[in-house]
Amino acid sequence: xxxxxxxxxxxxxxxxxxxYGIVKRFGDFTANxxxxxxxxxxxxxxxxxxxxxxxxxxxxxxxxxxxxxEGVVTHRGDVxxxxxPEAARALGIGMVxxxxxxxxxxxxxxxIALVMPKGLNGRTLKERIGAVGAAYGLxxxxxxxxxxxxxxxxxRIEIIRCLxxxxxxxxxxxxxxxxxxxxxxxxxxxxxxxxDEGRALLYISHRLDEVRxxxxxxxxxxxxxxxxACDPRAETARSLAAMMxxxxxxxxxxxxxxxxGPERLVLSxxxxxxxxxxxxxxxxxxxxxxxxxxxxxxxxxGNGQAELFDALSGEALAPEPGMVRFDRVDSGRLxxxxxxxxxxxxxxxERNGHGAAPALSLSDNAILSRHxxxxxSRFGVLRRAAAxxxxxxxxxxxxxxxxxxxxxxxxxxxxNLQKYLMGRxxxxxxxxxxxxxxxxxxxxxAAAHIRQALLDLAARGAAVLxxxxxxDELFAIAGRIAVLxxxxxxxxxxxxxxxxxxxxLLMGGAAPPVAVTPDLTRENLARESAHAH
Amino acid sequence: xxxxILSMVxxxxxxxxxxxxxxxxxxxxxxxxxxxxxxxxxMMVLGAATGFAVAVETGSTLAGAAAGxxxxxxxxALFGILTVGLSANQVASGLAMTILGLGLSGLVGAAYxxxxxxxxxxxxxxxxxxxxxIGRLLFGQDGFVxxxxxxxxxxxxxLWRTRAGLTLRAIGDDHTATHALGLKxxxxxxxxxxxxGACAGLAGAYLSLAYTPFWAPxxxxxxxxxxxxxxxxxxxRPLRVLAxxxxxxxxxxxxxHAQAAGLGLPGQALSALPYLATILALVLLSLGRRQGxxxxxxxxxxxxxxxx
Numbered sequence: 025x026x027x028x029x030x031x032x033x034x035x036x037x038x039x040x041x042x043x044y045g046i047v048k049r050f051g052d053f054t055a056n057x058x059x060x061x062x063x064x065x066x067x068x069x070x071x072x073x074x075x076x077x078x079x080x081x082x083x084x085x086x087x088x089x090x091x092x093x094e095g096v097v098t099h100r101g102d103v104x105x106x107x108x109p110e111a112a113r114a115l116g117i118g119m120v121x122x123x124x125x126x127x128x129x130x131x132x133x134x135x136i137a138l139v140m141p142k143g144l145n146g147r148t149l150k151e152r153i154g155a156v157g158a159a160y161g162l163x164x165x166x167x168x169x170x171x172x173x174x175x176x177x178x179x180r181i182e183i184i185r186c187l188x189x190x191x192x193x194x195x196x197x198x199x200x201x202x203x204x205x206x207x208x209x210x211x212x213x214x215x216x217x218x219x220d221e222g223r224a225l226l227y228i229s230h231r232l233d234e235v236r237x238x239x240x241x242x243x244x245x246x247x248x249x250x251x252x253a254c255d256p257r258a259e260t261a262r263s264l265a266a267m268m269x270x271x272x273x274x275x276x277x278x279x280x281x282x283x284x285g286p287e288r289l290v291l292s293x294x295x296x297x298x299x300x301x302x303x304x305x306x307x308x309x310x311x312x313x314x315x316x317x318x319x320x321x322x323x324x325x326g327n328g329q330a331e332l333f334d335a336l337s338g339e340a341l342a343p344e345p346g347m348v349r350f351d352r353v354d355s356g357r358l359x360x361x362x363x364x365x366x367x368x369x370x371x372x373x374e375r376n377g378h379g380a381a382p383a384l385s386l387s388d389n390a391i392l393s394r395h396x397x398x399x400x401s402r403f404g405v406l407r408r409a410a411a412x413x414x415x416x417x418x419x420x421x422x423x424x425x426x427x428x429x430x431x432x433x434x435x436x437x438x439x440n441l442q443k444y445l446m447g448r449x450x451x452x453x454x455x456x457x458x459x460x461x462x463x464x465x466x467x468x469x470a471a472a473h474i475r476q477a478l479l480d481l482a483a484r485g486a487a488v489l490x491x492x493x494x495x496d497e498l499f500a501i502a503g504r505i506a507v508l509x510x511x512x513x514x515x516x517x518x519x520x521x522x523x524x525x526x527x528x529l530l531m532g533g534a535a536p537p538v539a540v541t542p543d544l545t546r547e548n549l550a551r552e553s554a555h556a557h
Numbered sequence: 558x559x560x561x562i563l564s565m566v567x568x569x570x571x572x573x574x575x576x577x578x579x580x581x582x583x584x585x586x587x588x589x590x591x592x593x594x595x596x597x598x599x600m601m602v603l604g605a606a607t608g609f610a611v612a613v614e615t616g617s618t619l620a621g622a623a624a625g626x627x628x629x630x631x632x633x634a635l636f637g638i639l640t641v642g643l644s645a646n647q648v649a650s651g652l653a654m655t656i657l658g659l660g661l662s663g664l665v666g667a668a669y670x671x672x673x674x675x676x677x678x679x680x681x682x683x684x685x686x687x688x689x690x691i692g693r694l695l696f697g698q699d700g701f702v703x704x705x706x707x708x709x710x711x712x713x714x715x716l717w718r719t720r721a722g723l724t725l726r727a728i729g730d731d732h733t734a735t736h737a738l739g740l741k742x743x744x745x746x747x748x749x750x751x752x753x754g755a756c757a758g759l760a761g762a763y764l765s766l767a768y769t770p771f772w773a774p775x776x777x778x779x780x781x782x783x784x785x786x787x788x789x790x791x792x793x794r795p796l797r798v799l800a801x802x803x804x805x806x807x808x809x810x811x812x813x814h815a816q817a818a819g820l821g822l823p824g825q826a827l828s829a830l831p832y833l834a835t836i837l838a839l840v841l842l843s844l845g846r847r848q849g850x851x852x853x854x855x856x857x858x859x860x861x862x863x864x865x
Contacts, residue, residue, distance in 0.1 A: 130726065
């Protein structure tokens with residue numbers, strides 16, 4: 025690695041890279057509308073904006089994946105044409121993708137070789153991977169297939185792939201969204217070092233605390249236009265969020281005290297074999313959620329969240345009776361509709377295709393989950409008017425923004441669809457609500473709305489279980505938090521008695537998960553039930 | 558003399574295995590790139606008809622073989638335009654190609670039904686070919702057979718030892734990721750489809766120029782489908798295609814011999830052997846599968862439309 029970077033220059037007439045008057049239209053939709061952006065060597069520049077603000081489009085233009093309809097990109101003041109990613113890489117632009125651009129069934133070295141200059145032999149490449157890894161503290165075994173690696177390790181591949189090309193500009197798209205706090209720390213160290221080497225970094229994130237820590241300049245996009253630039257260190261997370269959405273984001277009210285409701289959702293030693301090739305087996309998961317409280321389950325994706333959700337919703341049946349109880353009813357072997365009829369409701373992680381059928385209208389989607397609990401059919405015949413009325417009620421109560429009276433679910437933005445799906449379940453006034461990743465990929469305003477709705481539901485006496493990767497979210501709404509790691513669940517502890525660091529360790533599996541030993545689980549349950557009396 | 562009998566049996570097995578090998582290797586490359594071509598049977602039978610017709614007209618086996626490959630390639634080009642270019646459904650398009658190929662081959666070959674011509678010349682090295690036992694086996698085959706074996710080595714080398722092969726495997730594994738890296742997903746897939754079609758056409762030409770050697774309508778008799786099954790049986794690895802083709806070829810020959818010997822087993826049961834072997838192999842493969850990852854190219858059969 026020979027970083028022949030130019031001398032760091034924080035101010036100057038010609039930025040390293042510039043984008044001027046960028047317009048990008050897809051049909052009659054304008055994703056970028058006259059965007060200007062200047063990136064200087066030796067800075068970490070933040071690009072902020074809600075979902076749909078045009079960040080991804082701008083980033084893809086800079087990496088040569090999209091060509092702008094109008095506008096120019098410059099490199100050291102000269103206009104350049106980035107016709108494809110190869111051209112961008114030749115100018116020294118590298119990219120770390122959010123949804124990693126890695127082939128699961130290829131090895132680390134093969135994935136890196138895909139973008140290296142032709143004629144590089146395998147052994148030399150492996151040596152260079154080792155050398156860069158050692159220089160930046162990013163260790164990787166080049167012969168491991170990608171499917172066997174964690175999200176953090178996968179990101180290391182992307183970063184090393186970038187660094188091997190000695191980039192002038194590194195674009196990072198939501199780089200910490202899948203990392204544990206510990207992994208994120210390591211990433212920040214690497215990023216700061218790259219900046220000090222005189223490289224430019226474009227950092228895209230909606231985690232404002234990170235942006236305030238790393239970045240000296242920020243450009244804020246809203247609706248495809250630049251609406252502001254600032255020094256994030258001089259702002260608060262709230263003021264940044266306000267600039268992103270254009271209005272002040274209300275803070276959710278913190279959860280109120282320890283609830284004294286009855287146990288409504290009880291898991292006792294829930295064990296399930298891994299459902300498939302990439303699945304995770306659940307191993308002795310025990311938990312109880314009382315009416316009136318929100319319990320959060322933290323953990324990195326792929327540690328059994330989807331499997332736990334399926335076992336709760338009824339998409340996977342418990343192997344033995346007594347493992348899942350809803351309101352004292354043994355529900356582990358009941359179907360989804362039976363569970364819903366008993367007052368439970370579920371919102372899965374994947375909106376399109378799991379929570380909603382994208383091609384169906386909103387009212388049809390209301391029928392999909394509420395047919396049994398809202399009287400939407402009579403003698404097997406649909407009551408369309410009732411379904412439309414229900415959809416309208418959800419839309420009004422949750423401020424769902426949409427085009428047309430009853431559009432297809434797939435036409436809504438992620439945040440609005442999620443509000444609709446949450447509203448669809450919450451308006452049923454469920455006694456038990458299980459939500460997986462309630463605000464994944466949802467903008468700040470919608471996220472605040474959804475979190476408040478969850479808190480209000482719990483305040484009305486429901487037991488709410490929230491599975492989330494976002495620790496900030498869990499600390500904001502959950503009374504107690506447990507950590508799911510590799511299919512085992514740690515005991516739920518009061519959010520006030522734990523820290524991000526402790527949870528981070530548990531998420532990475534560093535501390536021994538306490539809940540795996542059966543006697544401790546029983547002890548834990550005994551303590552919890554003693555607490556109730 | 559038992560060595561000579563064994564050698565003779567092996568020669569017939571190889572003859573039966575050759576078209577399967579050539580067509581399977583082509584389809585293997587196509588599927589490694591992420592495209593499922595169910596039109597192999599149609600490309601094969603069109604290759605057989607065109608190959609025979611051109612060979613009769615020109616008197617050259619080589620020209621016939623080239624024409625057979627060209628016919629397969631032409632039909633594959635149509636398949637490629639539909640599925641890779643226009644993102645049409647691969648299963649439906651593939652089936653359409655098979656039906657179209659069967660129909661076209663009847664048209665092309667109509668004037669040639671019942672004609673006979675000498676089979677493709679066999680290698681004849683004085684001294685070596687006459688060696689007892691292994692002589693015919695090693696030094697007395699026709700050009701198609703040597704080509705098929707070279708193709709196994711060639712495809713293996715291409716997929717696992719070249720940059721282009723790595724790119725092709727990566728595209729078959731995840732077209733979204735490779736597109737994001739700037740790799741030419743559709744270009745690579747289209748070329749793979751052309752290669753697969755040419756191989757299928759050549760395999761068909763082998764049937765009408767060397768194996769039988771005459772043209773009869775629908776003479777491929779389902780070998781294109783066996784070639785497709787063989788790719789799965791071989792879990793998308795070229796060397797296993799070689800082994801699988803021998804096994805399938807062996808089952809075909811065994812069935813002929815068993816019928817000739819008047820064995821009690823019905824011929825249909827023996828004809829089913831290769832398929833039963835495929836099912837068994839699939840079961841064994843999925844039982845002994847690894848912890849993660851997948852055997853099949855992960856993007857197989859999924860169409861890809863870049864938005865730009």
